[in-house]
Amino acid sequence: MVESDPTPSAREPRLVPIRRLIPGRGRDLMDALVGVADDVGEEVVRLNFGALRPYLISHPDHVQHVLRDNQGNYIRGGDSLMWRALERLFGEGILSEGAPWAASRARLQPMFTAKRVESLVGGMSAALNEGADALAPGQQVEMAREVSRLVCLAINRVLFGDRIPIDDAMLIVQHQDVIARSVRWRILAPFIPDAVPMPGDRAFRNAVKAIDDLVLPVIRRVRENPDGRDDVLHNLATATDDQGRLLPERPVRDDVVATFATTTETTYVVLAWLWPILHHRPDIAERLYAEIDRVVVAGQPISYAQLGELTYTRQVVDELVRHYPSAWMVPRTAVRDDVLNGVRITAGSTMLMSPFVTQHMSAFWDRPQEFDPDRFAPDAPKRSHRWAYLPFGGGAHSCIGMYLFQLEAPLIIATLLSRFRFRPHAAEMPHRQLAASMRPREKIVMTVEAHRQPARS
Ligand code: HEM
Numbered sequence: 001m002v003e004s005d006p007t008p009s010a011r012e013p014r015l016v017p018i019r020r021l022i023p024g025r026g027r028d029l030m031d032a033l034v035g036v037a038d039d040v041g042e043e044v045v046r047l048n049f050g051a052l053r054p055y056l057i058s059h060p061d062h063v064q065h066v067l068r069d070n071q072g073n074y075i076r077g078g079d080s081l082m083w084r085a086l087e088r089l090f091g092e093g094i095l096s097e098g099a100p101w102a103a104s105r106a107r108l109q110p111m112f113t114a115k116r117v118e119s120l121v122g123g124m125s126a127a128l129n130e131g132a133d134a135l136a137p138g139q140q141v142e143m144a145r146e147v148s149r150l151v152c153l154a155i156n157r158v159l160f161g162d163r164i165p166i167d168d169a170m171l172i173v174q175h176q177d178v179i180a181r182s183v184r185w186r187i188l189a190p191f192i193p194d195a196v197p198m199p200g201d202r203a204f205r206n207a208v209k210a211i212d213d214l215v216l217p218v219i220r221r222v223r224e225n226p227d228g229r230d231d232v233l234h235n236l237a238t239a240t241d242d243q244g245r246l247l248p249e250r251p252v253r254d255d256v257v258a259t260f261a262t263t264t265e266t267t268y269v270v271l272a273w274l275w276p277i278l279h280h281r282p283d284i285a286e287r288l289y290a291e292i293d294r295v296v297v298a299g300q301p302i303s304y305a306q307l308g309e310l311t312y313t314r315q316v317v318d319e320l321v322r323h324y325p326s327a328w329m330v331p332r333t334a335v336r337d338d339v340l341n342g343v344r345i346t347a348g349s350t351m352l353m354s355p356f357v358t359q360h361m362s363a364f365w366d367r368p369q370e371f372d373p374d375r376f377a378p379d380a381p382k383r384s385h386r387w388a389y390l391p392f393g394g395g396a397h398s399c400i401g402m403y404l405f406q407l408e409a410p411l412i413i414a415t416l417l418s419r420f421r422f423r424p425h426a427a428e429m430p431h432r433q434l435a436a437s438m439r440p441r442e443k444i445v446m447t448v449e450a451h452r453q454p455a456r457s
Pocket residue numbers: 076094095096105112259262263264266267270321325326327330331390391392393394396397398399400401402404405
């Protein structure tokens with residue numbers, strides 16, 4: 001049972017020893033955390049990482065308590081793992097907390113309503129189709145890079161009014177990648193003060209500067225010569241406060257950088273996993289190929305109506321974000337003492353929620369380690385708990401880009417597979433790498449092969 005009132009009778013949490021968390025023998029930290037979550041079930045425990053002792057919040061009831069029911073008590077920031085580290089990139093905007101976050105959310109959310117996002121399908125689809133023209137049979141491509149190129153083309157077209165040249169957009173993605181990796185040390189040791197230098201710090205600073213050098217001139221051009229176009233970049237760059245004055249450059253920059261990062265990194269990192277899966281699971285690949293051949297005409301943009309017919313493709317996407325949630329960790333800091341299922345939560349502590357862990361708990365998922373898109377079939381049994389599936393978070397900070405992703409990801413998959421097949425160079429599935437997002441550790445190199453669609457009757 002979840003209580004909100006701290007009581008003196010609350011128990012102290014049990015501490016899970018570090019030896020249970022150390023990766024090894026083919027197990028990584030994620031496997032170890034899923035093992036702990038399965039063992040402890042409803043019990044709230046702390047993880048002993050030495051100086052860092054976060055509470056592990058894995059049971060869906062408890063995730064719901066922290067992210068929604070008592071969300072005012074659990075904030076981003078403080079020492080909560082990655083937030084303080086990432087603040088140096090994203091500043092005080094949509095990825096922060098408190099008043100600046102609320103103002104950003106109020107500016108951004110209306111640009112991502114269902115109606116707005118649906119109106120972007122045509123533009124995204126046309127940009128993806130043009131992007132796929134650059135691929136040719138026989139080419140060797142690295143799939144994370146290839147998908148990120150397509151994502152940049154689509155996002156730049158519909159959100160940034162094609163104002164960021166594709167080469168610059170790809171450079172921003174590369175700098176984001178440096179940041180996602182270099183920030184790992186700070187994520188793992190948030191108790192070390194910023195003044196103490198750590199590995200990755202210089203790479204992080206240089207990458208932030210390089211992103212600013214690419215993004216700020218674009219923002220300034222729009223602010224100096226607004227063209228009235230109704231896209232996200234224009235709306236952010238020309239946003240005003242409640243007195244009608246143009247916002248200062250800093251909050252605009254923070255939101256543009258955050259929007260670019262969240263629309264690119266999360267999406268291409270998830271989609272990178274698909275290609276080796278198709279090699280390892282021919283049963284899934286054949287169903288996916290057959291649906292795309294039936295619905296989509298190679299070389300023509302995909303319409304919103306066709307997108308609605310790609311139901312198996314959508315199931316594959318839903319299972320991708322269950323099995324490989326790019327946002328693998330959603331940390332918070334407790335503001336005041338609280339009690340969760342009889343266990344005392346001490347103010348200032350770090351709460352570690354992980355969509356990956358909860359989405360692999362055997363109490364809520366049948367065969368959690370298996371990639372099975374049929375879990376999301378329209379006639380599949382109802383999920384055992386609403387909060388057992390949270391790839392896009394939940395509560396006040398829930399993802400504003402969920403619907404955009406759910407339309408864009410099938411578009412990318414169907415655009416590519418209506419025209420090509422991808423033959424892998426490595427037989428193995430890549431390993432997980434835990435950075436700011438969960439990504440494949442090895443490069444996914446594939447050879448592009450032509451695909452001829454069967455004649456239509
Ligand atoms: C696979 C794709 C994506 C995944 C897995 C994902 C996941 C998440 C998660 C877990 C959160 C909650 C963070 C928290 O509670 O602290 C979040 C927040 C957010 N996401 Fe996404 N996201 C994805 C795509 C996108 C896209 C395409 C956008 C484009 C706008 C986006 C924009 C945001 C923003 C702005 C927030 C912060 C919202 C707030 O704090 O008010 N995301 N996302």
